[in-house]
Amino acid sequence: MSIIVTEKTKVLVQGITGEFGARHTKLSLDYGTQIVAGVTPGKGGQFFEHGTHRVPIFNTVRDAVAATGATASAVFVPPPFAADAILECADAGLDLCVAITEGIPIKDMIRAKRAMLGSKTRLIGPNCPGIVTPGTGKDSAGGCRIGIAPGYIHKKGHVGVVSRSGTLTYEAVFQLTSKGLGQSTSVGIGGDPVNGTSHLDVIKMFNDDPDTWGIILIGEIGGNAEVEAARWVKANCKKPVAGFIAGATAPAGRRMGHAGAVVGGAEDTAAAKIAVFKECGIECAITPSDMADALIRAAKAKGAKLA
């Protein structure tokens, strides 16, 4: 098992004909992901071709869903139009919208998130690497890859990874795979201040997934999402959890001014977050090179298996 997506998930790509969207659609197809449709307004009726694959393109998400039964979307639409694309997913009743686009105005996301209140569509991102549920083939092929993460570094297994940062997620996944520890699902929730799915949402799903035996939680400075997740872990999660917070040396004042500190409270520095992790029984990686080892320590302390 896995969370959010399986190898059977039918995926459509919004912005499939753009350079970035096309490149990663090809990589997902090579990985074995069920990319069943593309959406580019005005190019409906055309096909996206790659090797033996011939993916139909539609003018609207609604048309793509009606014709192919897609339940998830990858958004590669440029920033000025990305919030519109996200809302189109929600309106078409998709289960999942993974917004890869970086640089969406914050106001657009404030409005989109408000408009999606009560919608059945789960939003992951924006500004995220996406989600990977590894498959059983060579280099984990045969799985579901939505977004821009390198598929081949994964291995099917039982560790859940959740992170705001793309390359740090890859780093953690690579460390795990190098040590023979596979992943159930790895989720990049994105680095923007307004995003859809939080650390806590993903942690809850990993906790409920019988096939996820251990969790790596990667965070960074700013906001209190990691703290919220850590407190929930302390109260509810019996699985081994390792954590890492990036940004201990980041210069103060380069993010938000005075009022930010008021709203964010004193909990948004790296030191404060690490202190909360420790207090909540999360094994902290001392350096980013230590993420997989930290999870192995956490599992050992709980007498839990990871593979």
Place this chain on the structure above:
Amino acid sequence: MNIHEYQAKALFEKYGVAVPKGVAARTAAEFEPALAQLPDAPVVVKSQIHAGGRGKGTFTDGFKGGVKFAKTKADALAYAKAMFNNTLITAQTGPAGRKVQTVYFTQASDITKEYYLAILLDRVTSRPVIVASTEGGVEIEKVAHETPDKIFKIIVDPAVGLQGYQTRELAFRLGLTGDYFKNAVKLIGSLYTMFWETDAAMVEVNPLITTPTGSVLALDAKVSFDDNALFRHPEIVALRDLNEEDPKEIEAAKFSLSYIALDGNIACLVNGAGLAMSTMDIIKHYGGSPANFLDVGGGASKDQVQAAFKIILTDPNVKGIMVNIFGGIMDCNTIATGVVAATRELGLKIPLVVRLEGNNVAAGKKTLAESGLTIHSADTMADAAQKIVKLVA
């Protein structure tokens, strides 16, 4: 993107947020005409730099105070001359300080009481929040820490915008009545409109004041904008002051590199913001000190790597470089080729440690090894950090 106080106040006026009358001068020749536009003294003379703590700041020539109260216009002129083209050091500028290139004269206000008012994003609810306090003119963090009951917050529903009952509630909580109440309600509403329409990231008024004549005025103004939304606000982009930005950061932006200068001696070049931050952390963990944050992004090219090296090397403090690339999709050999080319072209004299991992890593390592250059290769982030710290020590 940040703007100056005088620019922020011009925007305030445009949106109907009351401010004391003020005129900015960008050359010494403009001082007297600017002062002539103001009513009789007293006048406040304010250095315009993108950093707080101006009032308590000191200029490099010893002149004290980046904000001065002048009893006469002659005094105001003298203060302006002392500040102009002088470098102001405040708690927020760092030891190098900032050169004052604009002076702002404002009519001095009689103050009945000082308040605090700000609008920004509340990350917990993903909605705008208005923060106000009866304790203005002081550091708001201090108020939040010592007397959190004196801070009031209103969360705005973006579907309907700020509602009348919300601004009234805020004004009542601040203890305002009569004209003060009416004027505060209007000011808060106008400030919110400005925040929302201009895609501001934060608007801060500290202090907001009441005057003996019933006015409510924004005595100071600090405004920053969401960089992601600048494409739809050419009028805001026009307010950008490149003098306030690090030239290295401006150069980096031209190559789509995200660079932030720090004060250490080990430069780093990394792909991805999270990995770049943790690379700084791991350098520090092993006893070194990072000279910068540099994210080359997900699809770095050879040109970008060369540009990044050039920018890094303009920092005279840099004694070594650590390259940390996790090439997920990006080809490690492309990075390796860029590193070799940059090292050759720039005749690099300082130690360089390169950690490559990911796509086509074997070819990348081979390119480095066969270059004939002294490039130290590392297998993990920890290995790379330990090596560069040792080489620089």
